[in-house]
Amino acid sequence: MAVPELAPLKESKVDVVIVGAGPAGYMAALWFARMGIKAKFIDKRSTKIFTGQADGLQPRVLEVFETFGFVDRAIKEVAVGYEACFYEPDDEGKIRLVDKQPEGVPGISRFNGSVIHQGRIETWISDAIEEFSKGELQVERPLLPEAMEVDTSVGDSTTEYPVKMVLKKLPDNDAGPDQFGHKVENGLYRQFDGDQKYEVPKEGEDLEVVHAKYVLGCDGAHSWVRKQLGIEHKGETTDFVWGVLDIVPITDFPNIRKRCSIHSKNDGSIMVIPRENGLVRLYIQLREVDHEGDKLSEVTGKKRVDRSKLTAEQILATAQKIFYPFSLEVAETHWFTAYQIGQRVATDFQKDNRVFIAGDACHTHSPKAGQGMNVSMMDTFNLAWKIGYVVKGLADPSILHTYELERHAVADDLIAYDLQLSRLFSSKPGEISTEEFRSVIEKGGAFTTGCTVNYDASVLIDKPADRPRTEPYYSALASNLAIGMRLPDTRIVMQSDGRPWWFNQRLPSTGEFRLLVFIGDYINNPSLKKQMADIGEFLARPESNVAQLRRDAVLQPMLVHASPQAEVTWDDFPAVFRPRDERGVMDYWSVLADTPTLHEKTGDAYEKYGISREVGAAIVLRPDGYVAKVAEPTLEGIEDIWRFLGGFLTAVKATT
Amino acid sequence: MAVPELAPLKESKVDVVIVGAGPAGYMAALWFARMGIKAKFIDKRSTKIFTGQADGLQPRVLEVFETFGFVDRAIKEVAVGYEACFYEPDDEGKIRLVDKQPEGVPGISRFNGSVIHQGRIETWISDAIEEFSKGELQVERPLLPEAMEVDTSVGDSTTEYPVKMVLKKLPDNDAGPDQFGHKVENGLYRQFDGDQKYEVPKEGEDLEVVHAKYVLGCDGAHSWVRKQLGIEHKGETTDFVWGVLDIVPITDFPNIRKRCSIHSKNDGSIMVIPRENGLVRLYIQLREVDHEGDKLSEVTGKKRVDRSKLTAEQILATAQKIFYPFSLEVAETHWFTAYQIGQRVATDFQKDNRVFIAGDACHTHSPKAGQGMNVSMMDTFNLAWKIGYVVKGLADPSILHTYELERHAVADDLIAYDLQLSRLFSSKPGEISTEEFRSVIEKGGAFTTGCTVNYDASVLIDKPADRPRTEPYYSALASNLAIGMRLPDTRIVMQSDGRPWWFNQRLPSTGEFRLLVFIGDYINNPSLKKQMADIGEFLARPESNVAQLRRDAVLQPMLVHASPQAEVTWDDFPAVFRPRDERGVMDYWSVLADTPTLHEKTGDAYEKYGISREVGAAIVLRPDGYVAKVAEPTLEGIEDIWRFLGGFLTAVKATT
Ligand SMILES: Cc1cc2nc3c(=O)[nH]c(=O)nc-3n(C[C@H](O)[C@H](O)[C@H](O)COP(=O)(O)OP(=O)(O)OC[C@H]3O[C@@H](n4cnc5c(N)ncnc54)[C@H](O)[C@@H]3O)c2cc1C
Ligand SMILES: Cc1cc2nc3c(=O)[nH]c(=O)nc-3n(C[C@H](O)[C@H](O)[C@H](O)COP(=O)(O)OP(=O)(O)OC[C@H]3O[C@@H](n4cnc5c(N)ncnc54)[C@H](O)[C@@H]3O)c2cc1C
CATH class of the missing domain: 3.50.50.60 (FAD/NAD(P)-binding domain)
Incomplete structure (x- = not known):
């Protein structure tokens, strides 16, 4: 040739x-x-x-x-x-x-x-x-x-x-x-x-x-x-x-x-x-x-x-x-x-x-x-x-x-x-x-249907390597979210304006990985509130490089809570999930809620995904929508995720 | 001037x-x-x-x-x-x-x-x-x-x-x-x-x-x-x-x-x-x-x-x-x-x-x-x-x-x-x-919301003239469909292919009036089956001029049945609701069903509209989607509708 x-x-x-x-x-x-x-x-x-x-x-x-x-x-x-x-x-x-x-x-x-x-x-x-x-x-x-x-x-x-x-x-x-x-x-x-x-x-x-x-x-x-x-x-x-x-x-x-x-x-x-x-x-x-x-x-x-x-x-x-x-x-x-x-x-x-x-x-x-x-x-x-x-x-x-x-x-x-x-x-x-x-x-x-495709363990899919692909592999933290399979769709509510969406509509193919922190009902579980703060702090550290990951359209951190709306206020959420741009304009689109709305039946995403409202889960989604990793929504869990991302993402590797 | x-x-x-x-x-x-x-x-x-x-x-x-x-x-x-x-x-x-x-x-x-x-x-x-x-x-x-x-x-x-x-x-x-x-x-x-x-x-x-x-x-x-x-x-x-x-x-x-x-x-x-x-x-x-x-x-x-x-x-x-x-x-x-x-x-x-x-x-x-x-x-x-x-x-x-x-x-x-x-x-x-x-x-x-607009009685809206527009007027045949108001939306199933739709999606603004014959459960009500045949015959008479009304995009007759799918066959329906064009190609899109589907919850349109499955109703919809008239789904009812349409439609007037 x-x-x-x-x-x-x-x-x-x-x-x-x-x-x-x-x-x-x-x-x-x-x-x-x-x-x-x-x-x-x-x-x-x-x-x-x-x-x-x-x-x-x-x-x-x-x-x-x-x-x-x-x-x-x-x-x-x-x-x-x-x-x-x-x-x-x-x-x-x-x-x-x-x-x-x-x-x-x-x-x-x-x-x-x-x-x-x-x-x-x-x-x-x-x-x-x-x-x-x-x-x-x-x-x-x-x-x-x-x-x-x-x-x-x-x-x-x-x-x-x-x-x-x-x-x-x-x-x-x-x-x-x-x-x-x-x-x-x-x-x-x-x-x-x-x-x-x-x-x-x-x-x-x-x-x-x-x-x-x-x-x-x-x-x-x-x-x-x-x-x-x-x-x-x-x-x-x-x-x-x-x-x-x-x-x-x-x-x-x-x-x-x-x-x-x-x-x-x-x-x-x-x-x-x-x-x-x-x-x-x-x-x-x-x-x-x-x-x-x-x-x-x-x-x-x-x-x-x-x-x-x-x-x-x-x-x-x-x-x-x-x-x-x-x-x-x-x-x-x-x-x-x-x-x-x-x-x-x-x-x-x-x-x-x-x-x-x-x-x-x-x-x-x-x-x-x-x-x-x-x-x-x-x-x-x-x-x-x-x-x-x-x-x-x-x-x-x-x-x-x-x-x-x-x-x-x-x-x-x-x-x-x-x-x-x-x-x-x-x-x-x-x-x-x-x-x-x-x-x-x-x-x-x-x-x-194309919906059952199940990718094997690799640098991009964190699960035991010995699983046959005919058997979906689940973490106990998200017992219905198979690692290596696409995230199934569900109704979900935008916290900032109360608009219900299909989750898939909020996960456009932009090339970004997504860190979905399902923080559960943090209002009624003080430990979750603490974990949310810890995660927020971890992600805000300069060494986590989140600002650059965002700028390069590599990672979008998103939060999905399950606390009663009457008690939730916008200021509850760590700044990293509602960051401001260089002008000071806030991002209102990265905090989601799995709660009933005033207009339609919503609030069963946790159940669908097999995530507990008392425990939560942290999920890494690939740019193509496949679940790459599931971890605890704790400081340790996020550190674990950072190690995983460091396995291939230049901007994370540099700092870990 | x-x-x-x-x-x-x-x-x-x-x-x-x-x-x-x-x-x-x-x-x-x-x-x-x-x-x-x-x-x-x-x-x-x-x-x-x-x-x-x-x-x-x-x-x-x-x-x-x-x-x-x-x-x-x-x-x-x-x-x-x-x-x-x-x-x-x-x-x-x-x-x-x-x-x-x-x-x-x-x-x-x-x-x-x-x-x-x-x-x-x-x-x-x-x-x-x-x-x-x-x-x-x-x-x-x-x-x-x-x-x-x-x-x-x-x-x-x-x-x-x-x-x-x-x-x-x-x-x-x-x-x-x-x-x-x-x-x-x-x-x-x-x-x-x-x-x-x-x-x-x-x-x-x-x-x-x-x-x-x-x-x-x-x-x-x-x-x-x-x-x-x-x-x-x-x-x-x-x-x-x-x-x-x-x-x-x-x-x-x-x-x-x-x-x-x-x-x-x-x-x-x-x-x-x-x-x-x-x-x-x-x-x-x-x-x-x-x-x-x-x-x-x-x-x-x-x-x-x-x-x-x-x-x-x-x-x-x-x-x-x-x-x-x-x-x-x-x-x-x-x-x-x-x-x-x-x-x-x-x-x-x-x-x-x-x-x-x-x-x-x-x-x-x-x-x-x-x-x-x-x-x-x-x-x-x-x-x-x-x-x-x-x-x-x-x-x-x-x-x-x-x-x-x-x-x-x-x-x-x-x-x-x-x-x-x-x-x-x-x-x-x-x-x-x-x-x-x-x-x-x-x-x-x-x-x-614009959804409560209620038009008064006129040549285009057949209801008692003395009703104040703040009080919606209902026929007993369709106790939730106010005459003079827009048809509320509902899930409905296409008979020919089983696809569920929002009714509004099947009622595009083409300029056509629609004759919606809600024929009810004709399988379990022999009288309804007879009525369906009678209506089919009436509409098929040359004097009814349906062929021309169709050609001029003035009237689309549609049928909405409520019989169990297992017993329904396509040939049950009068030809006027599934007409053939000059080449012999059939229209598969004018017979609808209010039945459960294999895929999602459907089958409550009759209930929503307040129409009985044993009695049915015949509804005239205006090109803008407002209910113009409600009649019985009988020969007499359709004749009554024809008189109403004859009040302003040239092609109907000519023959009545
Ligand atoms: C009758 C029929 C029905 C089908 N039904 C379905 C179906 O229902 N669903 C389904 O998913 N699939 C169906 N398929 C299969 C589907 O068409 C193919 O799998 C699909 O088109 C493959 O996509 P591709 O991009 O890989 O290749 P192709 O669609 O074949 O595209 C290859 C392109 O490369 C170009 N090309 C080839 N060689 C060169 C070259 N040397 N240099 C530059 N350009 C080149 C060609 O011109 C062509 O545009 C059907 C196929 C047929 C024939
Ligand atoms: C700040 C503001 C906010 C508003 N918010 C809303 C809202 O949220 N929701 C809402 O429903 N309405 C709102 N309105 C009202 C809305 O803009 C008007 O009701 C609407 O535009 C009226 O539509 P129209 O077609 O009748 O007239 P116009 O929009 O005024 O259009 C008239 C057109 O005719 C042209 N024209 C005028 N005279 C002649 C002439 N002699 N010969 C040829 N052309 C001519 C003009 O150039 C213009 O293009 C708002 C209006 C304003 C000012």
Whole structure:
């Protein structure tokens, strides 16, 4: 991967290069825009996606969207899955409703699994990037990386720019998606995107050189970055071919606006996903496809179906058979595609913690569980703030190790679930019982919400290292707050103005860690009052460096009390929780109350989190909202937390 | 008001001219944009407002914003009032907290009274106008009406363009707000806006002529339109002068983020309104003002304080005295003004139901109850859809009479409340007891939410004519749904996909009337099932004209059932509630359920509305969300409703 000598080219220096503007790339760019990191963001295609592609948004991703301030846009536009219907064939081969279940896991999140086409989702993120970066950070297209070279001699230096990339500007018309002769937009090209041949950059091409501290390969299933790193993408492609249709249906099928799993007698199965604006997505198992143009698979050596020959009409014809006795016609076709099921995971997610891959570059699988886009976004939601910290010199580069640790595990779980699911869906009737089918989907339900992700012990997650990630680990101080999992949401009251909020709304993704001191009912527990004062004093010591941590947007100390409002006064709270800025203007937004309000039912956050009002707890939340540590709300507890933070935060380490 | 002869000018024809782009004008334009009405929208100022001015948003206005799709923007930006604190002086003259109350009326609406500066509010509305009208409808500025002439010979014709106006384009620099020498933006100019002298349009000026069917004067307190109509603006201006400061405060006052009414011993009183972005608005009673430049009031003949001489510093100095013993300094001053309390109402709100006035043009009063902007917007929210119907030939012009009937009453109530409130605030300590003070504010609380407005009987409101509007009138069929009042919100479930919604979200301001057939538990009440079929048949008859009413966006029939979901199937519902479009695509969004869902507590809408599940009710909702009529959910009931609608809807009248 050496970069050849070329005549002097346009050169630039950036903190990070993001290769690929799909969901993973956009989410990375969002963090960088939010944190003010200088990034170059490139994509080889000349336009963004307009329709089709992925469409599922997990509850967890919606929670994350909320922390970036645009979940309301989502909520207004999406279709939400509330009910799942199961259809089986009767003896005459007519499908009939056999069961109804709640879709998703009631109560696990304020949001329910939602759907809308990927283009809209990318637009919301892209608008937020524009807003945060004031228009500075934008996708440059069509721009293709042609060579990459890493100077490993710098070790883990965070000040050097050891990655050199040569980028080629493509002519616009080379970079548009090929519709394979179809009039309707489709995803066929995506499947045949194929591998980018390694081309040696040549004089006369429209080239530029960029020097970066880090590179993020978000360039999808056929990742060029992954190949440059020589990372393997392990797994199998099966022979099952599925069609996808995004249509406005004309039908007498009564549950067309609910998520349905339909098994027919002889014609395969269908998943029905009602979508935004009257659209419905159908995932259709294709048993009979045109094998004429079969090619040999490069991977398996087996014959591969030439999916580019498939038409929307053929896919619809199969769907119509499965729907029998219900009618199914089409008023509009918005998008279609066909894919072959396969499951693959990259052996490594990074090289030297200098060049990273994320999203489909790391893991590919069937789209049926609606996970790819979500997991891809959550990959970079996990990674990019860490890079931001390192690039700014705020944290030790060792935190970068946690990316692979945390996200490889999720990818493994995802692939395992997808294998199960694909087997179910591709099974012949009778092969698998309806009960087994439902039970897999129900068990998978929690996983697919994205809310059960549980990160292992590391420099960023303080818990015993031997816990399997299937078993959430709780401290006795907060018996419902699993360490390594995201903070569940709750109603909470702003002390200064009495306004109730969802806690998640007060924990925006700013890049800050949060120290949440649940000080309990300090009015009725004098020892807690003393502890609050002690903690206040500790944090006010110059050696604690809180002023700088605040200035650098590294740590926001917050207090959550549970004392009766009638007895509480604003001056009770240590100054560090209501600091004044250089002008003397007070911060009114860091003291919260878990108390009933005059307007609505609030006051059960302690209970929800399993925190005692007599004992309290001190919680460290990571910038991505995962619980990093739980300690006592005492001087010792905070000292312990300071030791933990000193393990990676430069400004804390310097003083401890 | 005759228009002089001029050399041929640029001429145009529009349905409506809106004079004045303040809150009233914007809300009118929003309806016109939504309904596709051709309007000319002019303002004499060269720019919109950027800061300051009105800041209070009632719950009812937020509900209305939701029906136009942008309440989420508000919710994210506003400060919300949840608690009200009352301060009184002690013997030493130190103010101290004597009481805390919920701010607003808990439970009356999903929204609580909120604050943000008027410029933002106008931006949201203006963005929505742009979206609905696809950029067609925009404020033209600076444009001043110079003459207006109405040809009354056309009677109430809705096809002629009997109003002729001459408009003059102003040079940009003449039309900017004068800051009266202050560096800080302020509202002083607004107070001194004064009367526009009647100028005869002259050759050589940049003039144009516009012919309109209707004119809406939304041109504020000094309304030129009102004067053209010769309408009196009756009332009094008092001698009390108040200052307004929008500041980022530096203070040790502990409740600065709550709404506070503060009475000092000798220095007058203050209202504290915490605002967006750390701002706080103070309304400060000014006892000592510079009387040097006193002028004689044109109205009262008394001396008027020259408020243009006031500075932010003077106002602050008074505030500091009232705050004693708390400190009050200022980090940023965003805006300030001073005003003299006065209460005035126009004798008429229209002339010949051809030219209308709305907003401050009709009523002015003190800003302390935070009502002016709200009531102004609600004036045109009431009026503009009616004009839309008439202009499109969808309704009889007689419905225009209801504007003055309905909104004059609100103006009267508003002025009465404001007089009370102003007297309280301007009273000397001791003159009025704290108890009396609080009791007025508490009683006024419901009024100021905007949710208790109760429209009188008319062609649009079917109830006994002799009911005083202070007494809500209920039908026995819906014992909690007052006829003439807005439909209170509730959770409701979409039958087709099981998604729970707030009812208000499913009743967007599209211009449609809604026929809500609460058919009850039709599964367990065979007679209801029969009634549902009968109603379905009635509405399906060609003579009922439902297809056309739908096409013209005049009526949306909706069904709300209360039968157990396990037994309900989609095919139970008459086709008219789930019609197919010309392509055969079904409408899945007009059948609702008041049933528990698998995800959250729903199913109490019938109870909330006082409708029996065994009897049901049929409700007509106006396009503005007010209950127009309640009838039985029977063939007779619907026939009765058809007679009612035939009283003003062209398409119904034609067939009844
Ligand atoms: C039919 C279908 C349905 C799906 N449904 C869902 C769903 O419901 N929910 C869900 O979560 N996921 C779903 N997925 C999966 C989802 O689309 C992917 O997992 C997701 O897009 C991966 O995001 P990414 O950013 O990693 O990669 P991609 O979205 O593939 O983006 C990669 C980007 O990199 C660019 N690129 C590639 N190579 C280069 C290069 N060399 N140089 C520069 N740029 C490059 C590409 O142009 C592209 O813009 C579905 C996928 C399909 C096909
Ligand atoms: C300090 C202060 C605080 C207030 N606080 C609140 C509050 O909290 N809540 C609340 O609801 N209300 C409040 N109000 C009142 C509120 O500002 C007004 O009631 C509201 O703006 C009236 O709206 P309007 O559209 O009727 O008139 P305006 O807002 O006055 O708008 C009239 C528009 O017409 C234009 N115009 C005038 N004459 C002509 C002409 N001849 N030709 C063309 N254009 C013309 C003007 O330029 C202006 O843009 C407050 C007012 C003040 C001063």
